[in-house]
Amino acid sequence: MTSLSDEAVDTLLAEARLHGERAWVPYSNFRVGAAVLTADGTTVGGCNVENASYGLAVCGERTAMFSAIAQGHRDLVALAVSCLDGDTSQPATLMPCGACRQVMLELLRPHALVIVDGVGRLGLDDLLPRPFRL
Ligand code: THU
Secondary structure, eight states, X not given: OOOOOHHHHHHHHHHHHHHHTTOBOTTTOOOEEEEEEETTSOEEEEEOBOOSSGGGOBOHHHHHHHXXXXXXXXXXXXXXXXXTTOOTTSGGGGSOOHHHHXXXXXXXXXXXXXXXXXXXXXXXXXXXXXXXXX
């Protein structure tokens, strides 16, 4: 798994939390921020964005990953996610959803580090064992 210093992890988490503050969540009031670290050291953030047509909501993790790709980055080494309104006594409320895990598998580098605020450092194998692939 990609290793990052504690300082680099803290910086990425801070960026994820900052983006969580920007979430557009009038329906759930559940703010999620994420930040991707690229191989050249760039950080690209994202937040969840909801819509009155509920199914159109996009998670913070995917917003961050899609933004990084759209900005031309191809080697995404780590992702931090922070559920600002999660319940730390219920860690499941802090975890990335299944759809985002599937996208992480395709867009992050194979041994990417995923940092889940309030939970810790995980690998893609931990998050999505026996995944679908083409
Ligand atoms: N959400 C995320 O942004 N990431 C996840 O991994 C889980 C869920 C968002 C979607 C929706 O805007 C809100 O959290 C409540 O489900």
